[in-house]
Amino acid sequence: xxxxxxxxxxxxxxxxxxxxxxxxxxxxxxxxxxxxxxxxxxxxxxxxxxxxxxxxxxxxxxxxxxxxxxxxxxxxxxxxxxxxxxxxxxxxxxxxxxxxxxxxxxxxx
Amino acid sequence: xxxxxxxxxxxxxxxxxxxxxxxxxxxxxxxxxxxxxxxxxxxxxxxxxxxxxxxxxxxxxxxxxxxxxxxxxxxxxxxxxxxxxxxxxxxxxxxxxxxxxxxxxxxxxxxxxxxxxxxxxxxxxxxxxxxxxxxxxxxxxxxxxxxxxxxxxxxxxxxxxxxxxxxxxxxxxxxxxxxxxxxxxxxxxxxxxxxxxxxxxxxxxxxxxxxxxxxxxxxxxxxxxxxxxxxxxxxxxxxxxxxxxxxxxxxxxxxxxxxxxxxxxxxxxxxxxxxxxxxxxxxxxxxxxxxxxxxxxxxxxxxxxxxxxxxxxxxxxxxxxxxxxxxxxxxxxxxxxxxxxxxxxxxxxxxxxxxxxxxxxxxxxxxxxxxxxxxxxxxxxxxxxxxxxxxxxxxxxxxxxxxxxxxxxxxxxxxxxxxxxxxxxxxxxxxxxxxxxxxxxxxxxxxxxxxxxxxxxxxxxxxxxxxxxxxxxxxxxxxxxxxxxxxxxxxxxxxxxxxxxxxxxxxxxxxxxxxxxxxxxxxxxxxxxxxxxxxxxxxxxxxxxxxxxxxxxxxxxxxxxxxxxxxxxxxxxxxxxxxxxxxxxxxxxxxxxxxxxxxxxxxxxxxxxxxxxxxxxxxxxxxxxxxxxxxxxxxxxxxxxxxxxxxxxxxxxxxxxxxxxxxxxxxxxxxxxxxxxxxxxxxxxxxxxxxxxxxxxxxxxxxxxxxxxxxxxxxxxxxxxxxxxxxxxxxxxxxxxxxxxxxxxxxxxxxxxxxxxxxxxxxxxxxxxxxxxxxxxxxxxxxxxxxxxxxxxxxxxxxxxxxxxxxxxxxxxxxx
Numbered sequence: 001x002x003x004x005x006x007x008x009x010x011x012x013x014x015x016x017x018x019x020x021x022x023x024x025x026x027x028x029x030x031x032x033x034x035x036x037x038x039x040x041x042x043x044x045x046x047x048x049x050x051x052x053x054x055x056x057x058x059x060x061x062x063x064x065x066x067x068x069x070x071x072x073x074x075x076x077x078x079x080x081x082x083x084x085x086x087x088x089x090x091x092x093x094x095x096x097x098x099x100x101x102x103x104x105x106x107x108x109x
Numbered sequence: 110x111x112x113x114x115x116x117x118x119x120x121x122x123x124x125x126x127x128x129x130x131x132x133x134x135x136x137x138x139x140x141x142x143x144x145x146x147x148x149x150x151x152x153x154x155x156x157x158x159x160x161x162x163x164x165x166x167x168x169x170x171x172x173x174x175x176x177x178x179x180x181x182x183x184x185x186x187x188x189x190x191x192x193x194x195x196x197x198x199x200x201x202x203x204x205x206x207x208x209x210x211x212x213x214x215x216x217x218x219x220x221x222x223x224x225x226x227x228x229x230x231x232x233x234x235x236x237x238x239x240x241x242x243x244x245x246x247x248x249x250x251x252x253x254x255x256x257x258x259x260x261x262x263x264x265x266x267x268x269x270x271x272x273x274x275x276x277x278x279x280x281x282x283x284x285x286x287x288x289x290x291x292x293x294x295x296x297x298x299x300x301x302x303x304x305x306x307x308x309x310x311x312x313x314x315x316x317x318x319x320x321x322x323x324x325x326x327x328x329x330x331x332x333x334x335x336x337x338x339x340x341x342x343x344x345x346x347x348x349x350x351x352x353x354x355x356x357x358x359x360x361x362x363x364x365x366x367x368x369x370x371x372x373x374x375x376x377x378x379x380x381x382x383x384x385x386x387x388x389x390x391x392x393x394x395x396x397x398x399x400x401x402x403x404x405x406x407x408x409x410x411x412x413x414x415x416x417x418x419x420x421x422x423x424x425x426x427x428x429x430x431x432x433x434x435x436x437x438x439x440x441x442x443x444x445x446x447x448x449x450x451x452x453x454x455x456x457x458x459x460x461x462x463x464x465x466x467x468x469x470x471x472x473x474x475x476x477x478x479x480x481x482x483x484x485x486x487x488x489x490x491x492x493x494x495x496x497x498x499x500x501x502x503x504x505x506x507x508x509x510x511x512x513x514x515x516x517x518x519x520x521x522x523x524x525x526x527x528x529x530x531x532x533x534x535x536x537x538x539x540x541x542x543x544x545x546x547x548x549x550x551x552x553x554x555x556x557x558x559x560x561x562x563x564x565x566x567x568x569x570x571x572x573x574x575x576x577x578x579x580x581x582x583x584x585x586x587x588x589x590x591x592x593x594x595x596x597x598x599x600x601x602x603x604x605x606x607x608x609x610x611x612x613x614x615x616x617x618x619x620x621x622x623x624x625x626x627x628x629x630x631x632x633x634x635x636x637x638x639x640x641x642x643x644x645x646x647x648x649x650x651x652x653x654x655x656x657x658x659x660x661x662x663x664x665x666x667x668x669x670x671x672x673x674x675x676x677x678x679x680x681x682x683x684x685x686x687x688x689x690x691x692x693x694x695x696x697x698x699x700x701x702x703x704x705x706x707x708x709x710x711x712x713x714x715x716x717x718x719x720x721x722x723x724x725x726x727x728x729x730x731x732x733x734x735x736x737x738x739x740x741x742x743x744x745x746x747x748x749x750x751x752x753x754x755x756x757x758x759x760x761x762x763x764x765x766x767x768x769x770x771x772x773x774x775x776x777x778x779x780x781x782x783x784x785x786x787x788x789x790x791x792x793x794x795x796x797x798x799x800x801x802x803x804x805x806x807x808x809x810x811x812x813x814x815x816x817x818x819x820x821x822x823x824x825x826x827x828x829x830x831x832x833x834x835x836x837x838x839x840x841x842x843x844x845x846x847x848x849x850x851x852x853x854x855x856x857x858x859x860x861x862x863x864x865x866x867x868x869x870x871x872x873x874x875x876x877x878x879x880x881x882x883x884x885x886x887x888x889x890x891x892x893x894x895x896x897x898x899x900x901x902x903x904x905x906x907x908x909x910x911x912x913x914x915x916x917x918x919x920x921x922x923x924x925x
Contacts, residue, residue, distance in 0.1 A: 009917050016912040018658035019665075022722075026921030036633065054674035057662035059636045066636035068662040068670060071567070073635075078180045084564045090172060091180060 004093075004104045011099050015040075020056035020065070023103065030092060030103060031056040033076060035063055040094035041076035042103050048072070048087030055089070117144045118216040120416070121205050123195045123360065125149025127158055128389025128405040129221030130177055135413030137185055143416070146188040146213060148195055148205075150222075151244060154179055158223075159402050162434055164248050165276030171245055195222075197363035200382035217384050217416060220372055222357035224390035224400065226350050229264065233326030239348045242273040251349065255280035258346035262286075262335055264323055266293040268433060270351030271310065275435045277347070278314045285316040285343060287323055287335065289352070297431045297442035301458065302465055302481045309438050309463070318343065354400050356391045371398040376423045378412045388412050395426050403427060430491040432484060441487040444477030444494040445469050452476075455500075457509055468508060473499050489530040489542065503528070524575075524582040533579070534565035534572045544576060548583045556580065557599070597854075598637035600629045605854045609645050618650065620659045636661075641855035644742070647778050648850050651892040657913070663740035666913060667899040668725055671718065675705070676725060678717040679739035680732050681775065684749045684767035684787075685713030691734070698731050710739065712746030712784065726910050729900035736900045738775065742856075744783045747771040748796065752789030752806070761806025763789035766835065770804075773839070774846060776896035777889070780853035780862075783846070798826050801849075801859040802842060811838045815845060815871070816863030824860040827868050830876045844875040844882045847889035 009023050015034050022045055023030045031045040031054065047053045047067045055074070058065035063076045073082040079089035093104040120136075120143040122129045133145060149155075155177040163169040182189040194208045204212040226241025228234050238254060240247045254261070255277055263274040266288030274284045286293075292303035293310075307317060318337075325336040326348060335343045356371035367373045367381035371393030378386050378394075388408040390400055399405065404427035414422035430443035446469070448454045453470040464482030468475060468490070474497040478490050486508060493504065507528045529542030547553060547562045556576055560566050566573045581588045596602040603611070608627065617623045620642045624634050634642070639659040646653045657665045668676035680695070695715060699707050705719025714737050720728060729736075738745055747770050750756065752763030767787040774785075786795040787804045797803025799819030803826050805812045810833040817826025829845060832838050848871065853862045863871060874881055903909050 007919055007921075009919055014911075014917065019912065021912075021917060023917040023919065025919040032917075051672060053670075053672055057666065057670060059639060059661070060658065061631065061633040061635055061639070069672065071636055077184055078178055080181075084562055088176070088178070090175075091178065 004107060006095060006102045006104055008100055008102045010101050012096065012101060013099075015101065018060045020058055020060070022054070022056040025103070025105065028105065029054075031058070032094065032101075032103075033058075033060055033065060035060060035076065039063065039076070040096055040101070042092040042094045043074070043076065043079050044090040044092075046089065048074075048081055048089055049085075118142055119214060120145045120217045120219070121213055121215040122147045122219045122221060123205065124219075124221035124223060124357075124389070124391070125151065125153075125155050125189070125191065126221060126223045126389065127155065127176070127402065128223065128409055129219060130155040131406055131409035132219060132221065132388060132412050132416075133185075133187065134177075135410050136416055139413060139417035143217070144188075145186070147182070147190070148193050148207060148210075148213075149189065149191045150194055151246075152192045153245060154182070154189070154191075156245065158244070159434075161242070161245070161248050162272040162276055164245075165242075165251060165273065166279050167276075171248075195360045197360050198366075198382075198385065200364055200366070200385060203384070215384075218386070219412070220361050220380070220385070220387040220391055221389045222360070222391045224354035224356045224398075227353040227355045228350050229323065229352060231323060231325055233328065233332065234350075236326055236328055236332040237330050238328075238332040238346055239326060239350065241350050242269055243354075251277065251347065252280065254347040255282050259283055260285075260345045261347040261349065262343055262345035263349045263351055264288075264335075265351035265353065266290070266317070266319070267296065267351065267353075268294060268431060270349070271306075271315075272434055273349045273351055274315050275310070275313065277349075282347070283316075284314075285318055285345070287318045287321060287337075287343070289320070289322055291320045293317075293319075294431075294433075294440075294442075297446060298440070298479060298481075299446055299448070299467065302440065302442075302467075302479050305463060305465055305481050306433075306438065306440055310435075313435075313437065354390060354398075356393070356398055358391060361385075361387065361391075369393055376425060377415055378408060378424055386412055386415075394424065397426065399427060399429070401429055401431060403430060428491070428495045430487070430494070432487060439480070439482055439484040441480040441484040441490070442478070443487075443491045444475075445471075446477050446479050455505075455509065466508065468500075470500055475500055475504075486530055488540075492542070524578050533575050534563075534567075537564040537567060539563045539565040541579060544579050545583050548580060554580070554584060554588060561599070597641060598635055600624070600631040600634050600638050601627060603627060605641075605645075608642070609649070612642075612645055613649055618646065618653065620646065620656050634659075640664075644778055644780065644855045648892075651895045664742065666722065666725065667736055667740065667903065668720070669740040673719075675719045675721055677739070678704075678720050678725065678728055678732075679710060679714050679737035680734035681737040681771075682714050682734075683771045684747055684764050686749075686764060686768065687715075694732065698728060701731075702728055710746075712739075713748050714739065714746055722914055723916055726900075726904050726914055730904045732900075735775070735898045741778075742781050742783075743777055743779050744771065744774045744785065746784065748784070748786040748800070750788050750790075750792075750794035752787075756789060758792060759789035759806075760808045761789045761811065763787040763795070763804075763806055766804070766806075766838070767795075770839070770842060773893070774842075776898065777846070777850075777893060779846070779850055780855050781858045783849075783859070799823070800826060802845060804838065804842075809833060811835075813838065813841055813845070816859045816868075818858055818860035822858075822860055827863060829868075829872060840882065840886060841876060843889050844885040845871070847885040847892075848875050850889070850892075851885075 007025050015021050017034045021032045023032050029045040030042050033041045045054050045056055047055055049070050053069035057068035065074050072085050079091040081087040095102045125147050157174040157176050160174040196206045198205045203215050206212050226243050240250050261277045261282045261284045263270045263286045266286050274286045277284045292300050293306055322338040323335050324338050326332050327334050327336055332348050334345055358368045358372050361372045362368045371391055372380055372387040374387050374392045374394050380387050389405045407427050408424050411422045411424040428444050433440040455468040457466045466480055468478040475493040477494055480487055527541050531541050533539055533541050543563050544565055553559055566576050597605055623642050640661055643656050643659040662670050699717055702724050704717040708716045710716050747767040749763045749767035753759035754764055783801045785802045786797045786800045788795045788797050789806045797805050797814050799817040803814040803817055812831050813829045814826035815829045818824040830841050
């Protein structure tokens with residue numbers, strides 16, 4: 001089976017704490033977040049709300065974010081939307097190696 | 110994991126589908142007692158099988174319908190084996206055998222292997238191009254065939270068959286539905302509804318062969334057609350078998366567990382073997398094998414409770430309700446649908462609108478019904494059927510209109526007379542029924558609780574009074590309304606005033622510090638309290654450094670986010686006055702950045718819509734105009750009429766006064782957005798009556814009106830004061846704004862603030878008490894010395910531009 005591909009997206013300093021950053025890799029549009037405890041998370045930059053919109057501009061709290069357009073409360077670790085709303089955002093793994101930050105993308109089809 | 114593995118019970122789930130995973134999800138909410146292993150035959154995580162028709166139709170991708178990602182299993186400590194087949198269980202030694210793993214020991218075992226399409230046992234059924242419609246793999250085969258071949262046949266005119274057929278028609282195939290019976294969906298619809306359905310689907314391009322039996326599939330290696338009992342042949346290069354499902358019982362049967370059409374279970378979902386359970390489409394309960402999703406969830410909930418030690422939980426069967434998922438065709442059926450002698454039948458058919466509604470009563474209770482053409486009442490009807498609700502005048506009126514010549518009567522004001530199905534919260538589609546149910550079931554007593562559970566009042570808040578009335582109606586004396594102490598958000602029990610007092614008394618200076626010192630329940634707060642605290646800090650300490658991570662997007666990026674993620678740019682035009690030169694510059698910039706729309710705002714400004722985030726600082730730099738603050742909780746605009754400069758009726762120079770006030774108060778943070786207007790005469794062309802602060806000139810001076818609102822809550826402004834000179838006008842305006850800044854709750858508009866604070870109190874504080882007034886003015890003057898144009902600040906700050914506005918672009922080829 002093909003392996004996930006690790007794509008370098010920049011240096012640690014390119015990503016501010018508690019503020020989302022949009023990363024585009026080909027067709028992927030990804031929102032990268034750094035939490036106050038040093039965690040790195042990457043989600044599809046697309047709210048699961050049926051009317052759509054980006055997630056990069058969300059307010060970050062703990063390991064969750066609040067969707068900037070309609071305030072959906074989304075868990076960073078698995079992209080699950082918390083009640084009373086429903087939905088899920090696809091997540092990606094962020095790999096930090098020294099100063100280099102990378103994202104694991106699924107194997108190419 | 111809290112406890113050592115050895116102490117924990119081992120739960121093995123066979124089947125990684127919706128029913129089984131639903132058990133696990135419910136169980137995880139109840140207990141942490143189990144080490145869970147899931148064995149799935151398909152090579153995917155759990156997905157929403159019901160939405161496969163959307164995948165086929167093309168409106169969703171496979172990724173969209175994944176329910177539980179691999180991370181979910183990992184995060185919950187669940188071991189997942191995909192692509193593994195369970196062969197049998199040794200129910201004495203409590204071991205599960207598979208085709209490739211070591212035998213797995215269990216303390217509890219759940220079979221939830223679902224079902225598979227019933228493939229007709231006819232010659233040719235094994236040919237290439239013959240599929241069921243069950244899993245992602247089938248879906249892929251169908252999509253591939255649609256790209257290559259033209260003709261398809263779907264055997265089975267039930268729910269699944271019709272959805273498959275519609276999906277294939279959408280992919281450009283010529284599709285014939287072949288049905289053994291004379292009417293479609295005969296397990297859910299009566300002949301009337303079935304005929305309407307057939308006609309509507311024919312109009313959408315489906316073809317039908319009714320009452321025919323397929324005896325053979327013909328062709329070479331790949332199927333080329335169907336032969337019917339009468340010898341006729343129908344050409345097809347793709348044949349979808351949707352003639353029913355067959356429960357997957359083999360591993361259970363091989364283990365010596367009692368099986369009929371499905372694995373037999375009792376009301377606690379136990380099979381004939383100890384500690385072995387079954388749920389979903391593979392089990393048979395009280396002689397029924399369910400093929401729809403709602404019963405699976407009901408079974409899963411009961412089993413989860415059982416496993417968590419609740420011996421009371423029982424499953425006594427489900428009322429089956431069905432909704433066809435084909436766009437443009439609304440069909441719903443619940444419970445009993447064929448009228449018998451014992452039924453009282455209520456029917457309404459409208460052949461012009463193509464709607465049909467039928468409700469069956471037994472002994473006065475609702476036992477089933479069909480909705481065709483308009484299924485708006487489906488949720489409500491399903492509830493009534495499930496609860497066997499007695500028909501009464503209200504329900505009758507809700508379903509069949511209130512009589513009279515014009516159908517439904519006009520809505521009644523009283524909550525008691527309000528229909529349960531009536532939408533209370535229009536933004537989020539929450540009905541009165543949902544709200545009353547939430548209040549009763551959960552013992553809610555506050556609007557916030559209702560909001561969290563149902564979403565009502567969450568968006569525009571316009572329905573808050575109705576929700577309050579519903580609380581009052583349901584709880585009676587037990588509802589204390591606003592008197593009950595509520596924190597500003599679920600993170601704290603402290604009120605706005607307590608928080609502001611604590612910040613002042615304890616001299617707190619950072620959002621985090623406030624949350625920490627005041628023992629926030631959620632360490633980093635939420636989208637409600639963080640922006641609020643940030644505002645209070647800035648209001649109390651003008652030198653407070655703003656915390657962008659606690660700002661809503663619009664105020665962080667100084668532009669209005671639009672629904673597509675682009676932004677709008679509104680430059681400041683004091684008093685709504687511009688010049689040809691400025692307009693040319695704006696036009697050139699709009700061209701250069703290809704903005705999607707140039708629009709005049711309600712506040713007499715120009716809005717450039719559809720700007721990407723990365724372009725914002727560049728546009729601001731080129732405009733070289735101040736920010737118009739169209740996004741901010743601050744002074745938006747001062748709307749002006751032409752006034753005495755040009756207008757023959759004008760008594761005061763409203764434009765000059767408007768510009769002066771706008772320049773004075775711009776950029777200052779306020780609890781909510783703040784709109785002003787200045788009019789040169791009482792004709793009031795700039796609409797002072799609906800502004801936070803509206804000023805009307807007359808021959809002898811000015812009148813100041815406050816607390817007006819033209820938005821969500823239409824409110825006419827109250828007269829605050831009449832003054833003779835421009836100086837007095839500015840002084841009282843300053844004092845009022847500062848009083849509102851210091852006493853308003855974050856997000857509270859002046860219209861609500863005036864009512865809460867009381868107009869008399871406000872007049873005393875800002876007009877009559879001169880000493881207080883001059884202190885308010887001194888404080889606002891101090892605050893105004895700290896404001897800065899955010900666009901200029903951003904344009905000249907490389908770090909902010911990079912961190913907040915730039916996107917990381919990586920070429921797909923640039924791999925490590």
